[in-house]
Structure formats: C-alpha cells, structure tokens
Amino acid sequence: MLRRLALPAATWLMLSLPALAETVSDFRLPNGLEVVVIEDHRAPVVTHMVWYRVGAADEPPGHSGIAHFLEHLMFKGTDELAAGEFSATVEAQGGDDNAFTSWDYTAYFQRVAADRLDLMMKMEADRMRDLEMTEEDVRTERQVVLEERSQRIDSDPGSIFSEQSRAAAYLNHPYGIPIIGWRHEIEQLDREDAFSFYRTYYAPNNAILVVAGDVDPAEVRRMAEAHYGPLQPSANLPERLRPQEPPQLSERRLTFTDPRVAQPYVSRSYLAPARQSGAQEKAAALTILAELLGGSPTTSLLARELQFGERPRAVWAQAWYNGGALDSGSFGLAVVPVPGVPLDEAEEAMDAVVARFLEEGPDPEDFERIKIQLGAQDIYSRDNVDGLARRYGAALTTGLTVEDVKAWPDVLQAVTPEDVMAAAREVFDRRRAVTGWLMQADEETSQ
Amino acid sequence: MMLRLTFALILFALPVRADVQIQDVTSPGGIHAWLVESHDLPFTALEIRFRGGTSLDPEGARGAVNLMAGLLEEGAGDLDAQGFARARDGLAASFSFRPSTDAVAVSARFLTENRDEAVDLLRLALVEPRFDADAIERVRGQVLSGLASDAKDPTRIAGRTFDEKAFGAHPYGSDGSGTPDSVRALMRDDLVAAHRAALARDRIYVAAAGDITAEDLGTLLDRLLGDLPAEGAPMPSRAEWRIGGGVTVVEFPTPQASVRFGHEGIKRDDPDFFPAYVLNEILGGGRFGSRLMTEVREKRGLTYGIGSYLAPMDHAELMMGHFASSNATVGQAVEIVREEWRRAAAEGVTAEELEATKTYLTGSYPLRFDGNGPIASILVGMQMEDLPIDYPVTRNAKVEAVTLEDVKRVAARLLKPEALHFVVVGEPEGLASDG
Structure with missing residues (x-):
C-alpha cells in the first residue's frame, strides 16, 4: 500500500542504484594502514585524506582540547620540512589543504591536481611520525586556539548553550567535553602534552588513508606502499575503550541566560543508538524518524503542527539525528517560538507533537516521500567526491566498514513504519535527555 | 632535500587546463x-x-x-x-x-x-x-x-x-x-x-x-x-563612497572584538584587475602564508583567521577584510594591518611571493570545475561578470602575465593606508572612534 503512492519515481530510483554503484576499493598495508580508494574520473583532481582514529573523546582527563591543539601543531615542521612549509608546498602545487577534529577522529586533507598525489603522500607520511615543533610554536599556536575558542564559542551565546547542554547530556562519557577544550585546560596545554598524544596515536596502525578522484587503485597502492609502507606502527596504541555511560535515570534540565541572546529557544537532546557495523537498521529508522518529525522546514510534522495553522507557535521547529559516532548517537528536537509564546508553551507544544506521533504513527505519504528523497540523495551526493571521501573516513573512524557504507542506502530503503515506531518508542525517554532553554536576560519564565 | 624536490616539481608541473566544453x-x-x-x-x-x-x-x-x-x-x-x-x-x-x-x-x-x-x-x-x-x-x-x-x-x-x-x-x-x-x-x-x-x-x-x-x-x-515579464525595474544608481580613514568603535559586551575594515577597490573590467587580484592574494588571500595571516596569526597568535578580498560590485568597488581578536589585543592587530598596507603600498611584493602565488592561482583554478553543481555556478558567475565564454582557457594566462612591476604599480594605486577604515565591535582596549 505504501508503494502505490509514488510508484513511478520510487521504482526508477531503486533500479538505477546498482548501475551507479561507486567504484570503491580498499586494502590494508602490513603496518596496519587501512586504504580506501574512490574512483571518479570526471575531473583531473584528487582528494588525499589521512584520518586518525583519535579525537576529543580519547584525550587524557584534564587535557581537553589536546586532540584539536595537536591538529593545529601538525602544520608546524618535521625533520624534513620547516614550519609552514607543508601548506606552502601544497599551495605551490595549486592545491588546498586543511584539517579538522571531532570527538572520534582527526583528519588531514589536500585537494590537488591528480598528478601531484605522490608528493602529498610523501609529505603526509613524513608528518605521521616525524613531527617537530619549538616551544615558541606551541606558545603562539595556543594563543591562536584561545582566539578560535573566543570566536567559535565565547562570542556566541547559542554555542555556549550547546556546550553546556552537551556537558549535561553525558554523565560519564567524554563526549561531554567540547572538541576545542575548556578554556582553563587549553591554557595549560604544553609541548609535552602534544608530543605524548602524537607519539601514541599518530601511526599507520591507527590511520585510514582515503584517496578519492581521478586515480588508478593500483597506482595508489604502489604509492601508498612506497611512502606509508616503511612507517613503524605505534607499539603502545591503547584499545579504544572510553568510559561508558551508566544507566541514565534522571532527566536533566538547564537554562542559560545571556544579554546577547536575541532569539530564545528550547532544545532537547536524547541519547540514541549510533550506527553499528553490520546492524545499521536502528540508525536507519532513526534517520527516517528525524526526517518525518523535523527534516523539511515545511512538510515535517513539527513544522506543519507548529509553524502553520490558525495560531502558529514557532518560527522554526526541527528534529535531527546524529548516528555517526563510535559509542553513542543523539536525537534532538528544537523549537524557536514566535514572539509572545513563552518557552514552556513551546516545549509543551513540541512534546504534544511527539506524543501524537507515537500514537498515530507516520503518514504513509510522508514516509514514501522521504524514502524517495533519500534515494535521490544518493545520486546527488556522487557529484561531490570530496563529500564521498569524508563519508568513508568518518565511517571507518567510528567503527563502521566500507561494506557498511555501501549498504547504507539499501538499509534506509528497507526501513518500515513499524521500525520507525519501535525506534521512536525506544529513543523518546526523558530520563536520557537534556532539555535546555536559551533565554534573554530579561526573559520571564512562567513556571 | 624536501625543498629541492618541491622546486623541481614546480618547474616541470604545467597546470592542468580547465578542460570543460562550454x-x-x-x-x-x-x-x-x-x-x-x-x-x-x-x-x-x-x-x-x-x-x-x-x-x-x-x-x-x-x-x-x-x-x-x-x-x-x-x-x-x-x-x-x-x-x-x-x-x-x-x-x-x-x-x-x-x-x-x-x-x-x-x-x-x-x-x-x-x-x-x-x-x-x-x-x-x-x-x-x-x-x-x-x-x-x-x-x-x-x-x-x-x-x-x-x-x-x-x-x-x-x-x-x-x-x-x-x-x-x-x-x-x-x-x-x-x-x-x-x-x-x-x-x-x-x-x-x-x-x-x-x-x-x-x-x-x-x-x-x-x-x-x-x-x-x-x-x-x-x-x-518565457512567461516572465520582458522588463523589470531600472537598476540602482552608482553608490558613492562616503567614508574616510579611521576607526569606528561600536561598544558591545563580548570578550573578542569583531573587526571589518576596508577602502575603495577596483572594477572587474579594469586593465589592472589581475595585478590587483594577485596582490590581494599575497596580502590577505585568507590562506596560510598570506602576509596578514603570517603577521597577525602565525607570528603573534592574535587571531584565528584574517583575510582581505576584492569586491567589484555592480555599483561600487570595495577592498575589504575582517578578523576577530580579544579586546586586549585588537588594537595591536589593527596597527599591524595598517603597517602591512603601508609596506605593500610602498614596496610591492617579492619575486618569490609573486611566483608562489601565481603557481597557486593557476594550479588551483581547474580544480574548481569538479562537479555539475560547481560548474553551473562558475558559468553563471562568469556571465554576470561579462566574461567571454572561452575565459576558462584564457584565465590562467592573464594570471601568468602579471609582473612584479604591475603589482608594484597597482599596490601604489590601490592600497591607501590612510584611507583604511576599521569598524570595531566589542570593548577594545586602547581604541576609540576617531571619525
């Protein structure tokens, strides 16, 4: 019955997927380096990325921000390159380079003409084991990171609020600390912290090489063996066991008031299962649940119920699911009320929508439309080979495999309304949630 | 040893052509x-x-x-x-x-x-x-x-x-x-x-x-x-530039001041546009290695990021930049920007800077054409700028043609340290509005 509503488009999309199957191959070097090659010959460009299975959630206690700080310091020198020379060399090749850090990974990338891949590998392999930096480098770069923290977090009450909410969401897991680090701990990070972290985690047996673009997998293998092959694995690489959450038995609520808040809102974040290798069904159901509840700003259930109608109560209403994490995902809801609607009323209205959904289940037409969109997303995403490279890197550093990534579109298409309802009943448990109100200084609570 | 290898590659590496059939x-x-x-x-x-x-x-x-x-x-x-x-x-x-x-x-x-x-x-x-x-x-x-x-x-x-x-x-x-x-x-x-x-x-x-x-x-x-009306509203008149050099402070409670600075720029169809473009790339192109990034971030740690850009708009031309820096250090950062403006206006750039930047600009240009979305977007932008349809194959030659003398001449013409205006929003120490 579900299928009937949009049969022509849906049928076509299903049929077209196998023909488009991306050319992805993978192998492993004897020293433990995992390699993924994504072929796309439309433009003579290559993206070269090295992902380390280490991020903010792997930091030693009291040293928050060291994973991100080290990411900055990786652009200083090595035994072969002077400080700043790495990026200068990439640019001299007409390329761009940068890096990013998350809770579960740290990644470095260059985007260059495909015939410059060999040089990128040579340099990236060099800084995997031979980083060098002076005390002066460390002092100056720490100031840069403190300015970055001011810019990203401290200048924006919404970001401070998110940081506080996240800290409250985890009772024990280090997912509660900010990636950039707490200011008082960033201020204490030193050269030895950085080197100790580097020596432990930056090694071929803790890294994934992703090469995407106009390349031949056999050539990539030859180059990877030449440059990364000789690197020694880390001998003291710890098993990736972070402190886990105990049963969460008590709902957490917080308010944050700041004179710089212009638009108050309420947000709620529930702990949720993450994508699991070989068992992505629940994550797929939660992905569709988030779309149904708060994906489209027009047709999602929250938008329809709160932004439309006789008396709209919200300027925006959203839901999201993040399942790309090693230990635990999250499911979120947020409502930005229209002027005159207090936050408690906004929260009640949000909960009423969820409660009704739990009783009535998804609208079949909505359900089918979302599947069509997710199917097409798979086609559109192939236009962006950078995005594909990131997808594989993020998956492989959060416990998934190449096969899991390839299977994901089919897993999504196989989700039934019953799966979505089962996932919803499991995730919507206020004892495992943080609810926050972001408020203006003069905001009155009507509680 | 690494340096030698890099150099050899630069000499031999002819940038790939933007090979798109428009x-x-x-x-x-x-x-x-x-x-x-x-x-x-x-x-x-x-x-x-x-x-x-x-x-x-x-x-x-x-x-x-x-x-x-x-x-x-x-x-x-x-x-x-x-x-x-x-x-x-x-x-x-x-x-x-x-x-x-x-x-x-x-x-x-x-x-x-x-x-x-x-x-x-x-x-x-x-x-x-x-x-x-x-x-x-x-x-x-x-x-x-x-x-x-x-x-x-x-x-x-x-x-x-x-x-x-x-x-x-x-x-x-x-x-x-x-x-x-x-x-x-x-x-x-x-x-x-x-x-x-x-x-x-x-x-x-x-x-x-x-x-x-x-x-x-x-x-x-x-x-x-086809069913849209044939004609719309007349275009706006030219926007006259009304601001002189100086500092405007807007008091705002925040630990880090946000700064926007700039002066008049250069038209897209000016014969000196390419030297100006290369000059800006060297001065404040937003990448590591630009002069502003080197002086304000890399050497002194005063900001997370700083950049400048040319904005040739339809009714005015701007050269603008922005950064954020703690209230205690923003005054120092403003002074460094002024000093870099003075230095480039007086001395131009070095031969090494010019060569490295040309190599970057010519090498990175074809990399932009990597997907239907980016290509359509570049093509419509070219038309808005009144560029010819063969521009993707001629563009790199225009960058290559820029000489040290061109950059020096254009730096003296374009960069006006005394005309730079800084708007600083925050609680900057030692900075006050002066105009």
Missing part, C-alpha cells in the same frame, strides 16, 4: 544559456541569476525583494506551501532562492527521469507565486527573527555599520533584509511589485551542467522563463 545555447524564444553536458550522473544542475537583487527595493519598502524571494516556494499556482513542498520533495528536486545585494540567485537540481515535472514546478514558483497571507506572516516572522539575531551578533553589527558609513542612503548602505520596522510595514502589494521588478527576462543569466542536451535545455528554458 556550449552557448539560445532557446527558440531567445533566452541565452551556457551549458556543460555531462551524462555521467542522471541529474542536471541549473543556475539562474536575476541582476538587481535587494538593491531594487523602492524607498520605503526595504526588505521587499528579500521577503519576496523567501516566499517563492511558499505557495504557487494551485499549490499552497505544503502542496508545493510535497510535490518538490516527491520529485526529489531541490530549489533554492537566494537574494543578495546585486542579484536574486536561483539554484535547482533535478533528476533526468522527472525533469519536466520538476521544471513545471520551478516555473510555478518563479512565475506564479501566490503570496498567501498566512505564508507572508510566517516568512515575515522568520526574517524578523533573523534580524533580531543579527542585531546582537558582533560580526553582523560590524558589517552593517561599515556599509552604513560607506554608502549612506544608497541601498548598499543598509541590510537587504530590511529593518524590523520596514519589514513589519511590508504589504502584499510591495511583494507583488518586488516580484515584478526583480524577476524579469531583461536581467537573466543562465547556466546548466549535467545530463541534458542543448536542445532540451532550450525547450526547458522557454517553458521555465
């Missing part, structure tokens, strides 16, 4: 478009620009074009907002309508399989928007919410303050989204008029890339755009 398409109805055909993926990216943008707002209706553009997808033809969104999502098409100072940009992506239905739907949004009363109130509320947030965002305050001081009552001097008061006062008639003024065939630029032939594109364009 077709010049004219529809039976006379609409021009540039097309890059690519049948690898079963979809098309379509980019449309209507020149004029929010600067077409008539006096007393600031924010009309912005609100109008926000309403195009909120009900059209026989579909209300919900019906339109369901139809679009059911086809897995995506449309976006983005008003800016000089243009209304329309980006669309649709599958080959249901291209005709997707185009009919996009046509409804462009030609027959409904401007229903409830949709107007809903989107007006979203615009007002955004304006309220902007009013407390130091970066936005810095930008708005700079624009006001630089351009006064010209549309360039105010936010295209309007003010809370002007947006509250907009009536349905203002939106209908804005639609009639801004979306017309006499100001249209089109590019497409993907799974479509020239013939099909021609047919598509007539159906999509």
Whole structure:
C-alpha cells in the first residue's frame, strides 16, 4: 500500500542504484594502514585524506582540547620540512589543504591536481611520525586556539548553550567535553602534552588513508606502499575503550541566560543508538524518524503542527539525528517560538507533537516521500567526491566498514513504519535527555 | 632535500587546463544559456541569476525583494506551501532562492527521469507565486527573527555599520533584509511589485551542467522563463563612497572584538584587475602564508583567521577584510594591518611571493570545475561578470602575465593606508572612534 503512492519515481530510483554503484576499493598495508580508494574520473583532481582514529573523546582527563591543539601543531615542521612549509608546498602545487577534529577522529586533507598525489603522500607520511615543533610554536599556536575558542564559542551565546547542554547530556562519557577544550585546560596545554598524544596515536596502525578522484587503485597502492609502507606502527596504541555511560535515570534540565541572546529557544537532546557495523537498521529508522518529525522546514510534522495553522507557535521547529559516532548517537528536537509564546508553551507544544506521533504513527505519504528523497540523495551526493571521501573516513573512524557504507542506502530503503515506531518508542525517554532553554536576560519564565 | 624536490616539481608541473566544453545555447524564444553536458550522473544542475537583487527595493519598502524571494516556494499556482513542498520533495528536486545585494540567485537540481515535472514546478514558483497571507506572516516572522539575531551578533553589527558609513542612503548602505520596522510595514502589494521588478527576462543569466542536451535545455528554458515579464525595474544608481580613514568603535559586551575594515577597490573590467587580484592574494588571500595571516596569526597568535578580498560590485568597488581578536589585543592587530598596507603600498611584493602565488592561482583554478553543481555556478558567475565564454582557457594566462612591476604599480594605486577604515565591535582596549 505504501508503494502505490509514488510508484513511478520510487521504482526508477531503486533500479538505477546498482548501475551507479561507486567504484570503491580498499586494502590494508602490513603496518596496519587501512586504504580506501574512490574512483571518479570526471575531473583531473584528487582528494588525499589521512584520518586518525583519535579525537576529543580519547584525550587524557584534564587535557581537553589536546586532540584539536595537536591538529593545529601538525602544520608546524618535521625533520624534513620547516614550519609552514607543508601548506606552502601544497599551495605551490595549486592545491588546498586543511584539517579538522571531532570527538572520534582527526583528519588531514589536500585537494590537488591528480598528478601531484605522490608528493602529498610523501609529505603526509613524513608528518605521521616525524613531527617537530619549538616551544615558541606551541606558545603562539595556543594563543591562536584561545582566539578560535573566543570566536567559535565565547562570542556566541547559542554555542555556549550547546556546550553546556552537551556537558549535561553525558554523565560519564567524554563526549561531554567540547572538541576545542575548556578554556582553563587549553591554557595549560604544553609541548609535552602534544608530543605524548602524537607519539601514541599518530601511526599507520591507527590511520585510514582515503584517496578519492581521478586515480588508478593500483597506482595508489604502489604509492601508498612506497611512502606509508616503511612507517613503524605505534607499539603502545591503547584499545579504544572510553568510559561508558551508566544507566541514565534522571532527566536533566538547564537554562542559560545571556544579554546577547536575541532569539530564545528550547532544545532537547536524547541519547540514541549510533550506527553499528553490520546492524545499521536502528540508525536507519532513526534517520527516517528525524526526517518525518523535523527534516523539511515545511512538510515535517513539527513544522506543519507548529509553524502553520490558525495560531502558529514557532518560527522554526526541527528534529535531527546524529548516528555517526563510535559509542553513542543523539536525537534532538528544537523549537524557536514566535514572539509572545513563552518557552514552556513551546516545549509543551513540541512534546504534544511527539506524543501524537507515537500514537498515530507516520503518514504513509510522508514516509514514501522521504524514502524517495533519500534515494535521490544518493545520486546527488556522487557529484561531490570530496563529500564521498569524508563519508568513508568518518565511517571507518567510528567503527563502521566500507561494506557498511555501501549498504547504507539499501538499509534506509528497507526501513518500515513499524521500525520507525519501535525506534521512536525506544529513543523518546526523558530520563536520557537534556532539555535546555536559551533565554534573554530579561526573559520571564512562567513556571 | 624536501625543498629541492618541491622546486623541481614546480618547474616541470604545467597546470592542468580547465578542460570543460562550454556550449552557448539560445532557446527558440531567445533566452541565452551556457551549458556543460555531462551524462555521467542522471541529474542536471541549473543556475539562474536575476541582476538587481535587494538593491531594487523602492524607498520605503526595504526588505521587499528579500521577503519576496523567501516566499517563492511558499505557495504557487494551485499549490499552497505544503502542496508545493510535497510535490518538490516527491520529485526529489531541490530549489533554492537566494537574494543578495546585486542579484536574486536561483539554484535547482533535478533528476533526468522527472525533469519536466520538476521544471513545471520551478516555473510555478518563479512565475506564479501566490503570496498567501498566512505564508507572508510566517516568512515575515522568520526574517524578523533573523534580524533580531543579527542585531546582537558582533560580526553582523560590524558589517552593517561599515556599509552604513560607506554608502549612506544608497541601498548598499543598509541590510537587504530590511529593518524590523520596514519589514513589519511590508504589504502584499510591495511583494507583488518586488516580484515584478526583480524577476524579469531583461536581467537573466543562465547556466546548466549535467545530463541534458542543448536542445532540451532550450525547450526547458522557454517553458521555465518565457512567461516572465520582458522588463523589470531600472537598476540602482552608482553608490558613492562616503567614508574616510579611521576607526569606528561600536561598544558591545563580548570578550573578542569583531573587526571589518576596508577602502575603495577596483572594477572587474579594469586593465589592472589581475595585478590587483594577485596582490590581494599575497596580502590577505585568507590562506596560510598570506602576509596578514603570517603577521597577525602565525607570528603573534592574535587571531584565528584574517583575510582581505576584492569586491567589484555592480555599483561600487570595495577592498575589504575582517578578523576577530580579544579586546586586549585588537588594537595591536589593527596597527599591524595598517603597517602591512603601508609596506605593500610602498614596496610591492617579492619575486618569490609573486611566483608562489601565481603557481597557486593557476594550479588551483581547474580544480574548481569538479562537479555539475560547481560548474553551473562558475558559468553563471562568469556571465554576470561579462566574461567571454572561452575565459576558462584564457584565465590562467592573464594570471601568468602579471609582473612584479604591475603589482608594484597597482599596490601604489590601490592600497591607501590612510584611507583604511576599521569598524570595531566589542570593548577594545586602547581604541576609540576617531571619525
């Protein structure tokens, strides 16, 4: 019955997927380096990325921000390159380079003409084991990171609020600390912290090489063996066991008031299962649940119920699911009320929508439309080979495999309304949630 | 040893050419478009620009074009907002309508399989928007919410303050989204008029890339755009630059001050544009290794990022920059920017800087053409800048032709340290408004 509503488009999309199957191959070097090659010959460009299975959630206690700080310091020198020379060399090749850090990974990338891949590998392999930096480098770069923290977090009450909410969401897991680090701990990070972290985690047996673009997998293998092959694995690489959450038995609520808040809102974040290798069904159901509840700003259930109608109560209403994490995902809801609607009323209205959904289940037409969109997303995403490279890197550093990534579109298409309802009943448990109100200084609570 | 290898590669590495075949398409109805055909993926990216943008707002209706553009997808033809969104999502098409100072940009992506239905739907949004009363109130509320947030965002305050001081009552001097008061006062008639003024065939630029032939594109364009009015509103007048050198401090409680700085720039069709472009890249191109990044971030740790850029707009030319720095250090950072301006204006750049930057610019240019979406977007931008269709193959030669003497001459002409104005939003120590 579900299928009937949009049969022509849906049928076509299903049929077209196998023909488009991306050319992805993978192998492993004897020293433990995992390699993924994504072929796309439309433009003579290559993206070269090295992902380390280490991020903010792997930091030693009291040293928050060291994973991100080290990411900055990786652009200083090595035994072969002077400080700043790495990026200068990439640019001299007409390329761009940068890096990013998350809770579960740290990644470095260059985007260059495909015939410059060999040089990128040579340099990236060099800084995997031979980083060098002076005390002066460390002092100056720490100031840069403190300015970055001011810019990203401290200048924006919404970001401070998110940081506080996240800290409250985890009772024990280090997912509660900010990636950039707490200011008082960033201020204490030193050269030895950085080197100790580097020596432990930056090694071929803790890294994934992703090469995407106009390349031949056999050539990539030859180059990877030449440059990364000789690197020694880390001998003291710890098993990736972070402190886990105990049963969460008590709902957490917080308010944050700041004179710089212009638009108050309420947000709620529930702990949720993450994508699991070989068992992505629940994550797929939660992905569709988030779309149904708060994906489209027009047709999602929250938008329809709160932004439309006789008396709209919200300027925006959203839901999201993040399942790309090693230990635990999250499911979120947020409502930005229209002027005159207090936050408690906004929260009640949000909960009423969820409660009704739990009783009535998804609208079949909505359900089918979302599947069509997710199917097409798979086609559109192939236009962006950078995005594909990131997808594989993020998956492989959060416990998934190449096969899991390839299977994901089919897993999504196989989700039934019953799966979505089962996932919803499991995730919507206020004892495992943080609810926050972001408020203006003069905001009155009507509680 | 590493250095030698790098050097050898630079000498031997001829930059790859931007190898895209651009077709010049004219529809039976006379609409021009540039097309890059690519049948690898079963979809098309379509980019449309209507020149004029929010600067077409008539006096007393600031924010009309912005609100109008926000309403195009909120009900059209026989579909209300919900019906339109369901139809679009059911086809897995995506449309976006983005008003800016000089243009209304329309980006669309649709599958080959249901291209005709997707185009009919996009046509409804462009030609027959409904401007229903409830949709107007809903989107007006979203615009007002955004304006309220902007009013407390130091970066936005810095930008708005700079624009006001630089351009006064010209549309360039105010936010295209309007003010809370002007947006509250907009009536349905203002939106209908804005639609009639801004979306017309006499100001249209089109590019497409993907799974479509020239013939099909021609047919598509007539159906999509043929029913738009032939002529829209007259373009705004030139925006006169009204701000001198100095500092304007806007007090705002924040630990880190946000700074916007700049002075007049250079026209896109000026014979010196390429030397100016290369000069800016060296001075403040936003990458590691630019002079501003080196002096303010790498050597002293005063900021997370600093950059400058040329903005040759339709009715004025700007050279602008921005950064954020703690209240205690922002004064020092401002002084360094001034000093770098003075140094480059007086001495130009070094031969090494020029060579490295040319290699970067010529090498990175072809890398931009990597996908239907980016290609369509670049092609429509070229048309807006009045560049010839063979520009992608001639562009690198223009960069290569820039000499040290060119850069020195243009630095002396363009960079005016005494004309630089800094708007600083925060609680800066040791900085005060002086003009």
